[in-house]
Amino acid sequence: MSVVGKSVERKDALDKVLGLAQYVDDMHxxxxxxxxxxxxxxxxxxxISIDISKAERxxxxxxxxTSKDIPGENLVPIVRKDMPFLAEDVVRYYGEPVAYVAAETIEAAEEAVKLVHIQYKPLETVLSIEESIKEKAPKIHPHGNIHKSYKIRKGDVARGFSEADIIIENEYRTPHQEHSYLETNGMLAVPAYEGGITVYGSMQCPFYVQEGVANILNIPLNKVRIVQTVTGGGFGGKEDIPSLYAGNAALLAYLTGRPVKLVLTREEDFxxxxxxxxxxIKYKTGARKDGTLTAIEVTYYLDGGAYSTLSPIVMWRGLIHATGPYRCENVxxxxxxxATNRVHCGAFRGFGQPQVIFAHESQMDILADKLQIDPAEIRRINAVNVGDETSTGQKLETSVGLLETIxxxxDKSExxxxxxxxxxxxxxxxxxxxxxxxxxxVSLGAGGRKYERSGAYVEINRDSSVNVAVGTTEMGQGMRTVLSQITADALGVKYEDIYIVPVDSTRVPDSGPTVASRATVMSGNAIRDACRQLKERLGKVAEEMLKIPREVLVWDNDEVYFKQNPSVKLTFKSVIEEAYKRDVHLATQGWFVAPYTTFDEETGQGxxxxxxxxxxxxxxxxVDMTTGIVTVLKVTAxxxxxxxxxxxxxxxxxxxGVVQGIGYALIENLLYDKSGKMINPNFSTYIIPTSVDTAVIDPIIVEHIYPDGPYGAKGFGELPIIGVAPAIVNAVFHATGVRMKELPVTPERLFSVIGEKK
Incomplete structure (x- = not known):
């Protein structure tokens, strides 16, 4: 009785509902x-100087x-290593960590923070993309203000535009967006024996954190134990930056020899x-009268903030998807x-795609309007299918369900x-x-090839219950549940008998980061590999017990039975008991390496x-035409x-994802004063959608099976937010005739543009 494909109860549901889940701030x-x-x-x-004398008293x-107390490397190890754990000679954004205080009470720590005196020599700031790319802009880093550049070259763009019956050019802008996870970042570091350290905390990628702590303390990885506590949301925001917080908490614990808890306030987190x-983003799009795309030209800039962090691969993902899910021979x-003197940017659900998809899907709607083609139809005309190529020349061989989603x-939305x-x-x-x-x-692809592998350790206990150890983290998305379902079906046992071991770097293999919608396919396949090995061992035992070849045995619902005669059977538990009597080793590690991916930086093909x-x-x-207020009524996804x-x-x-997309489209934006200070660093001034703003959401699941995924699964977590904002903006155009090219579409902005049109 398969549990894959069924909405079984979440593994962590009861603990969370009853308040038993232990977050890092619950620990002492x-x-x-x-x-x-x-x-x-x-x-x-x-x-110029840091005076801690008054604070110390x-x-x-x-x-x-301060930075001078760091025994190791003062650089957080994320892609390009340019962000310090503690600012050393220069601060590059308002709110950058310069020092940390450890005290007996929070009151003493807060009082000491106020008494640390730092003298600065102000430098000329760079606060926007436009300022950053000016020829004589102040340099934020010695290498200049460009963190990284990538390109795509396909076909002949000039020829493509010459063949077009219509060419449209537009410029689009999108804002900062805050992750708004319910639990702020927090770490608790505890000195361990033999000069080691244990860090408990809220995170997505424990092995990233392990590397960061080892770097700052200058100790080997085997002396750094990382334990993920129950994590109250991530959305990418707990992928890169937890290494910074963990490193500083660990530094204090290492130097004092005492446990140290660091939990950020909401403002500190902001x-x-x-x-x-x-x-x-600047788009130029050419098409024929029938709506067929002939050429796409894009120049786009991302504001990475003061430090590079994950920005290069965020931009790379946006690059690969910049032409949308459509055929176009000339790109x-x-x-x-x-770089700018604003807070660093990094991973966020969608990972560089919401920006370019907003622009590209606006372009598609503008083309449809000017060509008098139905907006859904112009997407059907150009949609990729099996056998088509992406803008990087990749042939799509299987599992392309775009047309069915259209x-x-x-149909469902009428x-x-x-x-x-x-x-x-x-x-x-x-x-x-x-x-x-x-x-x-799905997953990291050629932009993160070194992480395209996953390990899993599966052990069957004497009572036939099963332990699964993976480095994949649960942060609310239901990963423990999904991986339990995959394990149950792979072994033919009950879902209730699967236990996912809490993530602890000393107990689980490195399964790679829990990001990029990769966990289901990567860790799921690693688990299946381990289960396959175990079933091979158990198959020999069951074969001898039943005197039936293992090739015709079926493992299902805690039983092993003869395919041609299901009444000839054994319980799974009886096979396990016999295996233990025969000293069969019932624990093994599974491993999965993703199919090979490539990208040529010179041609942008791969x-x-x-x-x-x-x-x-x-x-x-x-849309209320008298106020500019947009109310989202329904989203069919x-x-x-x-x-x-x-x-x-x-x-x-x-x-x-739809709710986050509504926020991105209509209300969310970080605001700064002229000096570069963020002026809305809390939920009273940074507005996110509430139940009042939530639309009717009609989800539709389309299943085009991926043959190399666990039971045909691909991955999913990032996708739901990506296309929401452009759908809303296109609906606003349909309602008002006004085309908004900058997010968020606030009432003030929309009302102003409506007024200009009148």
């Missing part, structure tokens, strides 16, 4: 110190650390954690991520009928319906991802993710 050790950070009040400046203060990259894309979302009905609205309240399509390369997922969103809105291991979890991911 005897003799524990509390840490607080000293953050820069200068946006860009040279550090505060009763209860045990240790204050000031210091990574964000979604703002963007400036030229130039992408650059630049058809199902259009697209044609509602377009006609909504076009009759002439009063102050006007409705509109818009569409967008997108795709997403086999960039081993598979893709696809989606189409249809958004319905109501169709997603091809291969096999849905747990449909309820998939629907939950769609609902969450």
């Amino acid at each position: 050790f005897d003799n524990m110190l509390i840490a607080k950070g000293v953050y820069s009040k200068e946006t860009y400046g040279k550090i 505060v009763k209860g203060v045990v240790k204050i650390v 000031f210091t954690s990574s964000k979604r990259h703002p963007s400036l 030229r894309v130039d992408s650059h991520v630049v 058809e199902k979302s259009v 697209w044609q009928q509602k377009r006609s009905i909504y076009e009759q609205d002439k009063g102050d309240k006007r409705r509109g319906i818009g569409v967008s399509s997108c795709f997403y390369g 086999w960039c991802y081993f598979t893709y997922v696809y989606s189409t969103n249809v958004a319905e809105v109501e 169709a997603h091809d993710l291969g096999k849905a291991i747990n449909p309820a979890l998939v629907e939950g991911q769609i609902q969450g």
Whole structure:
């Protein structure tokens, strides 16, 4: 009785509902110190001096650390190593960590923070993409202000535009976006024997954190133990930056010999954690009268903030997807991520794609309008299918469900009928319906080839219960549940008998980072490999017990039976008992390496991802023409993710992604004053969607099976947010005739543009 494809109960549901889940801030050790950070009040400046003398005299203060106290390397190991754990000579953004205080109480730590005196020599700031790329812009780093550039060259763009019946050019802008996870970043570091350290904390990638702690302390990896606590949301925001917090907590614990807890306030988290990259994107698109694309030319910039962190691979992913999920023979894309004196940007759900997809799907709608083609139809005309090529020349060989997502979302939303009905609205309240399509390369692909592997350790106990150890983290997405379902079906046992071991670097193999919608396919395949090995061993035992060849035995629902006569059977438990009597080793490690991917930086061509997922969103809105307020009425979201291991979890991911997309489209934006200080670093001033803003969400699951995935699954977590904003903006255009090219579409912006049109 297979559990794959069924909405079984979440493994962690009961603990969370009953309040039994233990987050890092719930933890306490005897003799524990509390840490607080000293953050820069200068946006860009040279550090002249740091005076901690008054702060050290505060009763209860045990240790204050600055960069000079670091015994190892003062660089967080993320892609390009340019971000320090503690600013040394220069601060490059407001809120950059300069020192940390460890004290007996939080009150003492906070008092000491106020008394640390830092003298700066202010430097000329760079606060926007436009300022950063000026010829004589101040240099933020010695190498200049370009963190990284990539390009795509395919076909002959000049010829493609000459063949076009219509050419449109537009410029688009998108803002910062805050992750808004419910639990702020937090770490608890505890000294261990033989000069080691244990760090408990909220994170997505424990082995990234392990490397960071080893770097700052200058100790080997085997002396750094990382334990993931229950993590209250991540969305990419706990991929890169936890290494910074863990490193500083570990430094204090290492130097004091006492446990140290560092939990950020919401404002501290806002000031210091990574964000979604703002963007400036220029698109030129050519098409024939029938809507067929002939050429696409893109120049796009991402604001990476003060440090590179994950920006190069965020930009690379955006580059690969910049032309959308469409056929086009002639493509030229130039992408650059630049430095500014604003907070560093990094991983965020969608990972560089929401920016370019907003721009590209706006272009598709503009083409449809000018050519008088239905917006859904122009997407059908150009949609990729099996056998087509991406902009990088990759041939799509299997599992391409884009057309089905278009058809199902259009049909379910009653697209044609509602377009006609909504076009009759002439009063102050006007409705509109818009569409967008997108795709997403699963896992890290050629942009992160060294991480394209995963390990899993599976052990069957004497009572036939099963332990699974993987480095894949649970952060609310339901990973423990999905991997349990895969294990249960792979062994033919009950879902309830599977236990996923908590992530602890001394107990689990490195399964790679839990990012990029990779966990299901990568760790799922590693688990299946381990289960295959175990079933081979058990098959010999069952064969001898039943006197039937193992090739005709079926393992299902805690039983092993003869395929031709199911009444001839054994219980799974009896086979395990016999295996233990025979000293059969029932523990093994599985391993999975992703199919090979490539990317040529000179041509921008290559086999960039081993598979893709696809989606189409249809958004319905109501616009108040007298105020500019946009209300999202409904979003119909169709997603091809291969096999849905747990449909309820998939629907939950769609609902969450749509809500985040509504925020990105309409209300979310970080604001800065002229000096570069963030002025809305909390949820009273940085507005995110609430239940009042949430639309009716109609999720549609499309299953184009991926033959190399576990039970046909591909991956999913990132996709639901990507196409939401352009669908909403296209619906606003349908309602008002006004084309918005900058996010968020606030009432003030929209009302202003409506007024200009009048």
